[in-house]
């Protein structure tokens with residue numbers, strides 16, 4: 001897929017960079033003319049601009065930045081991004097403009113769009129706990145494998161930053177090269193959560209969406225501060241499926257197709273974006289032990305590409321045995337084709353976004369925000385062909401960026417990464 005930044009925008013970017021070498025100068029003029037289109041016309045709007053993140057006086061070029069974040073050390077202006085196919089984690093000193101490669105994952109697989117180095121996160125106790133965690137795909141004689149790896153980080157600033165001693169914590173064989181991306185993050189409870197897609201390719205041919213004897217199509221929750229049972233981690237005793245047959249005890253929730261990505265709202269709820277198949281992109285509030293429906297449901301509907309799947313879905317309804325938790329929002333192909341989740345800002349760059357979940361679509365290049373549902377209202381379980389979930393969605397506009405990732409600044413403001421290597425801050 002090629003970048004679609006227009007020549008006019010690119011020329012403008014070059015012109016401003018040449019004319020204004022000051023660091024962090026805004027270089028992209030936000031919403032394009034006529035960019036609030038389709039269903040967005042009827043939605044409330046929030047005016048934002050995208051400001052290109054600069055390293056020194058140069059715009060950052062991060063390859064395909066699958067994940068972006070800051071070194072979690074007070075006052076360190078060190079931005080990091082994982083480069084998709086290069087398998088590299090890069091650091092930039094935003095003041096001097098210097099950059100360096102911190103790590104390169106071994107034997108990185110690059111055949112699929114959703115392979116490569118896909119996610120990274122620091123231990124929440126960093127820098128006291130020196131560990132960094134990455135998720136990447138490799139290819140060995142057995143085939144494709146997704147890895148959760150742990151690395152040791154030396155240094156607390158750009159100059160002395162060194163990453164060393166990789167160790168694989170968890171390896172999950174992948175049936176195909178599609179839907180191998182996901183995310184690795186720590187929750188507010190200090191546990192590590194990792195999301196896995198169904199492993200591909202299209203339409204869940206191996207029925208992994210509902211197979212809980214393996215980790216595909218799940219979000220797992222593990223404790224990386226202790227080890228048990230010959231594992232490089234331990235299973236939290238309060239995980240929802242501990243002791244249940246036919247379930248891997250790591251599983252926190254399941255029934256996801258291609259979770260890209262998840263985050264925690266400030267109120268502690270986990271919000272996940274799931275890339276859809278034929279009809280809907282969806283957003284879920286994830287609670288432990290729940291089944292989010294794939295590959296029986298897609299959005300708030302039965303996944304009806306085969307008669308067998310629809311009958312299975314409808315039979316669960318008829319028997320009163322439906323177990324599929326509904327999304328809190330879904331959108332159809334008229335609005336986009338690949339959701340990019342999403343964060344809830346806590347900073348003040350755009351006060352109107354406070355408390356709202358901000359997300360994007362990779363294909364339609366649109367940004368939106370939405371109000372999360374009232375926490376006192378229970379999530380609903382889907383049955384048959386349900387009405388679309390009710391959510392107040394705000395149009396932020398269509399931009400000249402093929403979105404691929406979200407991240408947060410140390411102040412809690414949002415960044416987005418573009419397929420062309422650009423990184424932007426969302427500002428007013």
Ligand SMILES: [Ca+2]
Pocket residue numbers: 255274282292293294297298299325327
């Ligand atoms: Ca679902």
